[in-house]
Amino acid sequence: MSTPFTATRLRPRPVSSAEWVRESLLDAEQGYLKIVEARRPGLALDAWIAGHRAELETALVEQGGVLFRGFAVADASAFSAAVQALSPNLLDYLERAAARQEVAHRVFTSTEFSPDGWIPMHHEMSYSHNWPSRIHFYCDVPPAAQGRTPLADERRVTARIPEAIRQRFLEGGVCYVRNYGPEIDLTWQEGFQTQRREEVEAYCRQTGTAWTWLDDQHLNTRQVRQAMVRHPVTGEHLWFNHAHMFHVSNMPPALSRALLDDVGEAGLPRNAYYGDGSPIEPETLETIRAAYRSEMRLFDWRQGDVLMLDNFISVHGREPFSGARRILVTMTDLHVHRT
Structure with a gap:
């Protein structure tokens, strides 16, 4: 059966x-x-x-x-x-x-x-x-x-950054200075995705960003942000900033020289300083960039x-x-x- x-x-x-x-x-x-x-x-x-x-x-x-x-x-x-x-x-x-x-x-x-x-x-x-x-x-x-x-794994990059450099940045964070304008970088309309100056001002006020209108088309901003953060899950203390990206030394040398001759340091599209406004040493930034390259x-x-x-x-x-x-x-x- x-x-x-x-x-x-x-x-x-x-x-x-x-x-x-x-x-x-x-x-x-x-x-x-x-x-x-x-x-x-x-x-x-x-x-x-x-x-x-x-x-x-x-x-x-x-x-x-x-x-x-x-x-x-x-x-x-x-x-x-x-x-x-x-x-x-x-x-x-x-x-x-x-x-x-x-x-x-x-x-x-x-x-x-x-x-x-x-x-x-x-x-x-x-x-x-x-x-x-x-x-x-x-x-x-x-x-x-x-x-x-x-x-790159930031945990390994952070470990490569000398303690003295980390401590110097931790004292006051990183100060970013940006200039928005049609000739040199993003316009403020592109950067903030609005056509209204009052909306830019409200955003800056909310985020602790200082701003100066140079004219209708040109805006200067200055903000101090963190150098390191703690991971929200693991609690690891990690390097976390744009100093090596925004600093003038990140530009090709010929371009940075031309811009400095044309608009001066105050007119650069973007630049980075220590949180107290003092200049960051080029060799410090190169140490940071080398740490990233080593872990790429x-x-x-x-x-x-x-x-x-x-x-x-x-x-x-x-x-x-x-x-x-x-x-x-x-x-x-x-x-x-x-x-």
Whole structure:
């Protein structure tokens, strides 16, 4: 007599996570940056993230970020959906430091800076009074040549910065001076995303930023911000500022000389000082830049890649490139700094 089929016999075999994805690390020795690569075509990233949120939250803190590769992420909308599966609240870009275009709701092009130059590694918006806890990237068009996104683990960078330098910055933080205007940098309308001067003034007042209107088109701002912060989850004390980015010494020498001859130090698009307004020694900034270079890690972009970073632990930059390159970015999880 034949045995009848039962529900138990028809139950599908469970599929393990390893059958769907392959996991590795960008730097296995240092345990930095988790890589999750789809092993089956057409795997939707938003669905995968929704089912693995807890382990991804852990990876962001422990490994500093996650690179997703080989998933079905066709465009900016699919990228946005994947990000929102982990962090639903996308952020706008206010107090901008570079030109960008919004290609979908709160999804932007990466910094539209000359392709022949490096963008040093940095924490997103560490010059501001608040910043995203996480930043996410999407490779829409891979670079034709070079154009990689350098990464580093800030925990290791901070350990390389001499204690004397850390203490000097901790005494008063970092003072950023910026000049907005159509001839030299972003206009104030671009930087603050408004056409109304009173809205700029309200933002500056709210954030403790001093401002001076030089005329209708030119605005000068001055603000003192933190040099280091504590990670909100781990409590680690981390280097976190834009001094090495905004300081005049970050410009190509020929450009800085030309600008200084033309507008003087007070008229530079941006500059950085110690919190008390005194100049930062160029050798101090070079020590900081060398610490970042020592910890730099690189990977080659592939179309559809999604990179999610903890903005406290990981810094990012951009190497020069030629030909096509289109990397999109969105930010999430606003952190408001309180001194």
